[in-house]
Amino acid sequence: MLASPDWLSSLSRRIGALVIDAAVLVSVGFVLGLVFESYFVELSVWARAIGFVIALLHFGILNSELNNGQTIGKRLLAIRVVNLHNESVKLDVSLLRSLILITPFFVQGSGLPSALLPTLWIYPLSLILFGGLVSTAYLMLFNRRTRQGPHDWICRTFVVNLESDPNRPEPIWLGHSVVVGFILVLALSLPAAVLQSNIAQPQPDLDRSAELLMRLDTISRVQMTRVDAGRGDGDAENRFTSVQVMLTENRVNDADLAAAIAERLLQENDRVRTQGPLMINLTYGYDIGIFSRWDSRMHRFNVAED
Structure with a gap:
């Protein structure tokens, strides 16, 4: 039996909650910028690490059992993060889930130096950037059975409606596993093409x-x-x-x-x-x-x- 659609949150609600949480984080960043502008300028590309930690703690703590699995956006839209037993997840699981979700987005805009291109670092970076972003988009759009992204899939979590009866879902469709595997293999093969292109020429x-x-x-x-x-x-x-x-x-x-x-x-x-x-x-x-x-x-x- 598939999980009840009344239990699993819709994609539109999840996106709505994410937009609200993003607005909260932007407001926090704006205030911090007013106070610490010169310090952030001094940090240059490393300043993104500050936002990364803030976002990680925001999603990690609030999506855990410490806050009933609800960020501000999820609370407003009456959804929450739970495990297979419809219980809020432990803090360590929630932090890992958040780490998997936000890392590709923060790495993508970090302005990585071109000196990294001819090195072996390009392979894990490609896996995080291309593999992480594309597999997340694919699963969120097409995984109708469990409505899990990679971060939920790995951590065995679900985003569900607050007032609903739980219904244990079937495992994720095998075809999605094959597609995600193909995406990750493709992500690891891309650096070889880059290394042969003019982009990677010293x-x-x-x-x-x-x-x-x-x-x-x-x-x-x-x-x-x-x-x-x-x-x-x-x-x-x-x-x-x-x-x-x-x-x-x-x-x-x-x-x-x-x-x-x-x-x-x-x-x-x-x-x-x-x-x-x-x-x-x-x-x-x-x-x-x-x-x-x-x-x-x-x-x-x-x-x-x-």
């Missing part, structure tokens, strides 16, 4: 230039990309060097700073001169995962004239 001259720029005041992080969208045969119309510069002070409109960066690059890297314009994007802000604030401005330098 650009040591750009890496050295980025390191030099990091020595300038107010710069916390630099990411450089060589773009060649021309039609070949020497066509340099769409050729340029893109430089993303993260600042520790809000000087995105400082043309003199942008000019100093351009001059340093032209002095230290001859290849930049042959690549066409320099596109220097000065950026100030932070991203703590649950809230972000950015200010940026693009400065263009024609290397033939400047």
Whole structure:
């Protein structure tokens, strides 16, 4: 017998609860940003770890037996997280469930450095990102029998309506296991394709230039990309060097700073001169995962004239 639809929560209710909880987390992040902005800017990409911990504790604690398996969103929509016996789950199980759910989303927006691409780290990252996100979307949409995502499947939990009679569901359909397995295998095979592509080709001259720029005041992080969208045969119309510069002070409109960066690059890297314009994007802000604030401005330098 299938689980009673009156027991299992609908996907729309689960999404609604998630939207409410996301709004709560965004509000918390907004307030924290007002107080700790300079600290978050200093942390750079590591600031996302703060939001990760907050989200993990929010979902982990509130979805556990400590709060009857209900976050704020679930409480408002009268649903809860339970185990096979229709009981609220222990804190450790709830934390593991939350960890499995939120990790792909936080890793996806973390701005991982390109230096990781040619290393073995790309394989577990692909498994987490592609495998985790795609399998979650697939199961939430098509697993009608138990309505479990990977986080529920692994932790043997269910999201159910509050006022309903429990009805033990059948195991998840074997076909879903096959599809999820295929998704995970595909996720592990993607890095091999990336490693053979131009994305993974090392650009040591750009890496050295980025390191030099990091020595300038107010710069916390630099990411450089060589773009060649021309039609070949020497066509340099769409050729340029893109430089993303993260600042520790809000000087995105400082043309003199942008000019100093351009001059340093032209002095230290001859290849930049042959690549066409320099596109220097000065950026100030932070991203703590649950809230972000950015200010940026693009400065263009024609290397033939400047």
